[in-house]
Amino acid sequence: MARASRYNPGDCDDEGCGTHHRVDVRYVDPESDTVCLVSYRGAYCVYTEDDPWWDERARSAMVTGAAIPPPFNTMVMHVGDRAIQGALDALTEGGALTRWIAGHDDIDIIEEHHDMVVSMLPFLDLSTVVDPSNIYDEPVD
Numbered sequence: 001m002a003r004a005s006r007y008n009p010g011d012c013d014d015e016g017c018g019t020h021h022r023v024d025v026r027y028v029d030p031e032s033d034t035v036c037l038v039s040y041r042g043a044y045c046v047y048t049e050d051d052p053w054w055d056e057r058a059r060s061a062m063v064t065g066a067a068i069p070p071p072f073n074t075m076v077m078h079v080g081d082r083a084i085q086g087a088l089d090a091l092t093e094g095g096a097l098t099r100w101i102a103g104h105d106d107i108d109i110i111e112e113h114h115d116m117v118v119s120m121l122p123f124l125d126l127s128t129v130v131d132p133s134n135i136y137d138e139p140v141d
């Protein structure tokens, strides 16, 4: 659960933090499979991260025979002129920011994937909200 704390509201003094500030972030650590890529483009933010609950989800998929979920996800969020956290705080109940989402398997090319989505922004259908809860809810068993 610790990983989810990046979304917690509150003041954040880290000016390099792309969740609370409108700054682009590039962090990829193949040693720990940790990914945080943030790119603000106008009213949208392209956000790529490792699934914080991937281990549990992969394990339960193996038990049930379901497809193994991708360990990394790229989302396009509509944030307006805010940072991610500000846009989340401004949501009314039941609201959602996410307009597009795709999973990836390969950390070696995750930056390429992220940059490709950034360059595809003008061509993506961002008119409808996508519910990311099915990939970001903590798995229950």
Ligand SMILES: [Zn+2]
Pocket (backbone or CB within 6 Å): 012, 013, 014, 017, 018, 019, 020, 021
């Ligand atoms: Zn922060």
